Amino acid sequence: MNIQGSVIMITGASSGIGAATARAAFAAGARLVLLARREDRITELAEELGNALAVRCDVTDRDQAEDTYGRVDVLVNNAGQGLEAAIEDIAIEDFRDILDLNLVAPLIMMQAVLPLMRAQGAGAIINVSSGVTFYPRPHSVAYNSAKAGLNMLSAVARAELADQGIAVSTMLPFVTATEFTDALKAGSEAARAEPAAAVAHTPERVADRILDLIRSGDERADLVPQRFGGSLAA
Numbered sequence: 001m002n003i004q005g006s007v008i009m010i011t012g013a014s015s016g017i018g019a020a021t022a023r024a025a026f027a028a029g030a031r032l033v034l035l036a037r038r039e040d041r042i043t044e045l046a047e048e049l050g051n052a053l054a055v056r057c058d059v060t061d062r063d064q065a066e067d068t069y070g071r072v073d074v075l076v077n078n079a080g081q082g083l084e085a086a087i088e089d090i091a092i093e094d095f096r097d098i099l100d101l102n103l104v105a106p107l108i109m110m111q112a113v114l115p116l117m118r119a120q121g122a123g124a125i126i127n128v129s130s131g132v133t134f135y136p137r138p139h140s141v142a143y144n145s146a147k148a149g150l151n152m153l154s155a156v157a158r159a160e161l162a163d164q165g166i167a168v169s170t171m172l173p174f175v176t177a178t179e180f181t182d183a184l185k186a187g188s189e190a191a192r193a194e195p196a197a198a199v200a201h202t203p204e205r206v207a208d209r210i211l212d213l214i215r216s217g218d219e220r221a222d223l224v225p226q227r228f229g230g231s232l233a234a
Contacts, residue, residue: 001124001167001214004029007071008214011059011109012079014041017128017173020203021076021210022049028211033072035059036079059105071120072113074214077106078128082143095142102146107153114166123166124214127154128206131174131222134229158219167217171210174224174232175200 008025012018014036022032022045032052034042039056046054059079080102083094106127117123130147132140151170158168201223209221224230 001073001122001217003074003211003214005031006073006214007031007033008074008076009033009035009072009109009113010076010078011035011057011105013045014038017203017206017210018076018078019045020207021078022052024204024207024211026050026052030074059101059109072116072123073120074124074126075109075113076126076128076210077109079105080128080130080147082140084139085142086139087141090142098142099146099149102143103149103153106150110157114161117166118164121165124217125154125157125166125168126171126210126213127168128171128173128210129154131172131224131228131230133172134222134224154220169213169218170220171206171213172220172222172224172230173201173206173209174222174228174230 003025008030010018010022010025010032013022013032013034015038018034018036019041022034026032026049032046032049034046034052034054035057036042037056037058039054042054042056046052081098083090083098085094110125113123113125117125127150129150130143132144133148133151137144151172154168154170161168206223209223212218213221222230223232225232
């Protein structure tokens with residue numbers, strides 16, 4: 001898909017990968033719809049970019065997600081949160097919250113934009129998953145489970161929607177230098193101490209790969225080093 005002139009909706013756009021993707025898409029000529037719960041952050045970003053629409057939105061809320069913007073060419077499902085805890089220590093409500101935000105919310109957003117994309121005869125959906133799904137890292141079962149589910153959601157959606165001109169792709173970043181670890185429901189200190197944190201990528205690098213997926217419509221891309229099971233050479 002040609003990004004120039006496209007309407008791109010990004011969830012979790014207030015910081016990190018979402019904000020970097022917004023800036024990269026703006027530089028490529030896109031029109032932007034920025035969704036996040038932190039209204040002050042997305043309003044500031046929209047003013048920085050000039051032609052962006054900032055919408056305060058809890059993506060786990062179906063009523064908010066079903067607002068119509070006239071045309072949506074690309075959805076980037078980026079909003080997410082992690083949790084670090086041993087299986088026996090996880091609060092069930094916290095586990096449900098992680099599943100809601102990382103797996104159920106992307107489905108809600110896809111259902112919201114699919115009628116528009118189907119009417120247009122074209123569209124692209126990028127689901128931002130995680131390289132942690134490449135290996136069973138201890139204490140990450142909530143986040144890993146949600147993102148592994150998102151991988152399958154993307155794969156099934158891609159198969160269902162391919163003949164309708166809608167490309168569904170999965171982006172699998174590795175450790176990225178964002179606010180992610182500080183915003184964990186639990187376990188931030190342990191996450192920062194992980195050896196993999198020493199090879200963190202910039203959110204701009206992830207954003208560039210997301211734009212590549214929008215343009216190509218490829219099934220997936222990852223930034224996971226080969227020693228962790230991904231395709232990225234050392």
